[in-house]
Amino acid sequence: VQLDESGGGLVQPGGSLRLTCAPSGFTLDDYAIGWFRQAPGKEREGISCINEKSDYITYADSVKGRFTLSRDSAKNRVYLQMNNLKPEDTASYHCATDVTDCTHWLAVSAWGSWGQGTQVTVSS
DSSP states (O other), X not given: OEEEEEOOEEEOTTOOEEEEEEEESSXXXXXXXXXXXXXXXXXXXXXXXXXXXXXXXXXXXXXXXXEEEXXXXXXXXXXXXXXXXXXXXXXXXXXXXXXXXXXXXXXXXXOOEEOOOEEEEEOO
């Protein structure tokens, strides 16, 4: 199971980015997908999770109302739309899978497969 993230970059405060999580060799529809981020010197933080059926999506309080997680089954992709970005959103962003629901999504150890990450830098 391999995941690849893309879409990161440098953006000014208040700007937007859309991150993409793409699989290699399997169908994302069979799994829940989680997004995490990790800033230098900090622990990996759960941002959002979408379950296998895509009928449940949850967000961390720090991004609620600004980030939107969605799944495109036709393209076999999961997207994280990030709006109104803040300097504190600066981090490496990673998607994860290997589970089918979001019951324990905040626990990093619950996820078996991770992508290498894409860097998001929010700075003026």
